[in-house]
Amino acid sequence: MTRLSGITPSGPAHAGNYLGAIRQWAREGGAGDLYFVSDLHAMTTPYHPQKLRARTRELLAVLIAAGIEPDTVFVQSDLMPQLGPLTWVLECACAFGEAARMTQFKEKSADRTHEGTPVRVGLFTYPVLMAADILLQGADEIPVGDDQAQHVELARVLARRFNSTYGEAFVVPRAVMPRAAARIRDLADPTRKMAKSSSDAAGTLLVLDDPDLLRRKIKRAVTDSLGRLEYRPVEQPGLANLLEILATCQGKSPREVAAGYSSYGEVKDAVAEAVVEEFRPLRERTHDLLSDPAELDRVRAQGGARAMERGAHRLTTVLRLSGVG
Template structure:
């Protein structure tokens, strides 16, 4: 059984990305699982080409540094010669109404943070590209959160439609809910998620931040004036966020780790040290890989070749059945 997971280089990786997904992939991944850097998805909203290129390499290095098997990792754009024609075939099988119903398109196209910037067609059609990502690799399962489940359902619809109309070519994937992850919030505002593309990074703990910077950010974390050391997410979201981060780093529950502290300052000190030690080997190995571009390019080429090989026969079959090969 093949599971496929992707992560978009829309910004630098933060501790929430690492604790919530990357570390779990490294610990629990099966040899048949696949992981990819979805750099094409980052093009659906305004971006800088040089930053995208750099973040893609950085994210690839972080995945490898975290302990994910290198030959299970690839970069999405390295499969463009396959994804291009497959996406077109799937777009021709997708109804306008099906694409228009995608919730993420509605939300992002209504976002006024880029006032005056036209909504890109790629934002409208990228769920079909995501379907191509999934179907090209023959993924059986796609672990996703609620915000992406609708896209996996579209992939299922398109796979069944193509198979029923032209002939069997695709595995029909299913969405699965990954294990509950740490709910990491912005340290400056615990009402919002920690976001790698946030405009203000004061409350975001990036995986490659220097230890001193991580420590300063944690010490400035917003808590409250109640001075009660309890895990109460609704009443004390800032403190609860710190306890959740600490618990995730120590593989304990937030309620377990709160015992023994006598002040918010002690909690912050413990969180800072736990995050620094959790990220230290990842940061060091990532920087080593980024300093050795030849080795990183070699790893990338191997993963890309393996992913291309997996999809080659399927694409050939699809194009033949569709009447264009």
């Protein structure tokens, strides 16, 4: 059984990434699970090349520092020699209407954050690249949220279509819902989730922020004027977000932790200390890895080589069946 999960370096890793996914991967990952940094996906909207390269290395270091086995981790662009031809084969099997129905393309192409910037073709076709990511590694299960389930369905369609038209080459993957995890919200605007690409750094807890900065951000977190210390996500989203962060760090439920405090200030103090201690070993280990670039390069090269080895036979089969190999 192979499960495949990816994370895009569209910005620095934050509390939502770590508490909601990375920590869970490290603690609960199975023997066949694979994890990758999807740097090619970060190119679908305007980006800075040097920042992309630096964030990719940093995120790779964070995954390993979190405790994920290095031999299960790789960087997407290191597989370009295989992903390029496979993506082209899959694009030639994908109908225009199938790609056009992708909800994320509709939403991101309508985003006015980069008004005046042309919508990139890569934004339209990247679900096919995502299908190539999945199918190249022979993944059986893809843990995804609702926003990515449609992309996994496209991978299923393309795998079945290729297998029935040209011959058996692909495992047909299935989307699975990951175990319920923390859904961390932005501290400055708890109506939206914490995001790597957020322009408001004050509401985002980065895993590599120093302790004093983490404390300042949490102390300034938006709450409310109701003065009711209860877990009520709809009525009190800011307070609920803080309780969820604290509960996740402590391994309890938000309602349990709410019962232990009598003021918002006490909650913020507790959240600050819990987050600082939760991130401390991760931050230290990540800095150690980043300060030894030769070792990080070695780990990255080994991960890429293993991923290429896993996909080599499958790509050879696909090209042969397609008539071009």
